[in-house]
Amino acid sequence: DQQVKQNSPSLSVQEGRISILNCDYTNSMFDYFLWYKKYPAEGPTFLISISSIKDKNEDGRFTVFLNKSAKHLSLHIVPSQPGDSAVYFCAASQGGSEKLVFGKGTKLTVNP
Amino acid sequence: GAGVSQSPRYKVAKRGQDVALRCDPISGHVSLFWYQQALGQGPEFLTYFQNEAQLDKSGLPSDRFFAERPEGSVSTLKIQRTQQEDSAVYLCASSLRHRSGANEKLFFGSGTQLSVL
Numbered sequence: 001d002q003q004v005k006q007n008s009p010s011l012s013v014q015e016g017r018i019s020i021l022n023c024d025y026t027n028s029m030f031d032y033f034l035w036y037k038k039y040p041a042e043g044p045t046f047l048i049s050i051s052s053i054k055d056k057n058e059d060g061r062f063t064v065f066l067n068k069s070a071k072h073l074s075l076h077i078v079p080s081q082p083g084d085s086a087v088y089f090c091a092a093s094q095g096g097s098e099k100l101v102f103g104k105g106t107k108l109t110v111n112p
Numbered sequence: 113g114a115g116v117s118q119s120p121r122y123k124v125a126k127r128g129q130d131v132a133l134r135c136d137p138i139s140g141h142v143s144l145f146w147y148q149q150a151l152g153q154g155p156e157f158l159t160y161f162q163n164e165a166q167l168d169k170s171g172l173p174s175d176r177f178f179a180e181r182p183e184g185s186v187s188t189l190k191i192q193r194t195q196q197e198d199s200a201v202y203l204c205a206s207s208l209r210h211r212s213g214a215n216e217k218l219f220f221g222s223g224t225q226l227s228v229l
Contacts, residue, residue, distance in 0.1 A: 004154070036220075043116070043203055043220030044155070089154050098143060098168065100218070102154030 003027045004092050006103035014111055019077040021106050023090030026071065030092040034100065035064060035075050038087045047088070048075070080110045114138075116221035118204050124227045125194045133189045133224045135204030144187050145218065146179055147203040155203055161187060194228045201225050 005024045013019045023033075031052040036044035050057040050064045050073070057064050063076045077084055090103040117136040125131050137144050143162055147155035148171075157171040163184035172179070176194075181187040191198055205218040 006154075041222065043205070043222050045220065046217040049217075091154075098145065098160045099157045099171075100155075102156070104152065104154050 001026075002103075003030075004090055004101050004103040006088075006090055006106050008106050009104070010107040010109070012109045012111060013080050015082055016079045019075075019080045019084065019108055019110065021075040021077075021088050021090075021108065023073045023075075023103055024071055025073075025092055027092070027094065027101075028071065029094040030101075031095065032093045033064070033066060033073050034091045034093075035062075036089040036091060036102075038089060038105070044089055077108075080108075082110045082112050084108060085110050116204055116206055116219050118202075118221035118224050120224060121222065122225050122227075124229065127195060127228055128193050129228075130190065130192045131194055131226065133191075133202050133204075133226070135187045135189070135221060137185065137187070137204070137206030138208075138219055139185075141206035141208050141219070142184075143207045143209065144181055145205045145207075146187070146189050147205065147220075148173075149201045149203055149223070151200070158189070158202075191226075194226075196228050199226055199228045 003026050034049040035047040037047045038044040048059050048062045048064050050066050055066050066073045087105045087107045089105045091100040119134045145160050146158040149155045159179045160168040161181040176192045178190045201223040203223045205220045
């Protein structure tokens, strides 16, 4: 039973446009959410996070939105750049737990 | 080094063979995690150390899996009598403080890709 779901295995966008990656979760006890980015043959790297007490967090070109009632979060990248091409993982935790529960990832391709 | 280092990068094992995977966390990082990532899946939690203490091993799939961090720095994940279903990328991650997930970023290594034939 997947607690964190990324239903789109892949997404392709043009350079300069907005990329929107989506994530749904089923466990209402999750209170902290993170996005990780992974290039081939490398480990995931932290991108941005959001606490459940907020509904938006922004860091440069990256913004994460959280809709608790829908148990949905999204990552917006604008403008998208070819270097953003990677696999993006959504992850969640609860109660300050050290365990992160990851989704399956979405492969983003940004075309020049 | 500046990041989390894992070795070997690739490991091919025959079914039934024992393997040992090494992780060198970032110096000074208190917490260390092991995750397993099967092909096409996201990383799945295996176990967690705070310094040398293994505080959570609930994700270890069977008693063939064993992890240790005897001096609170380098960690080894050992898999005994490997099976084909053990084939995956094994990721190690570390963080500075003892509570990760909430406010502390995990720094991941590049992983060890294990193939069991």
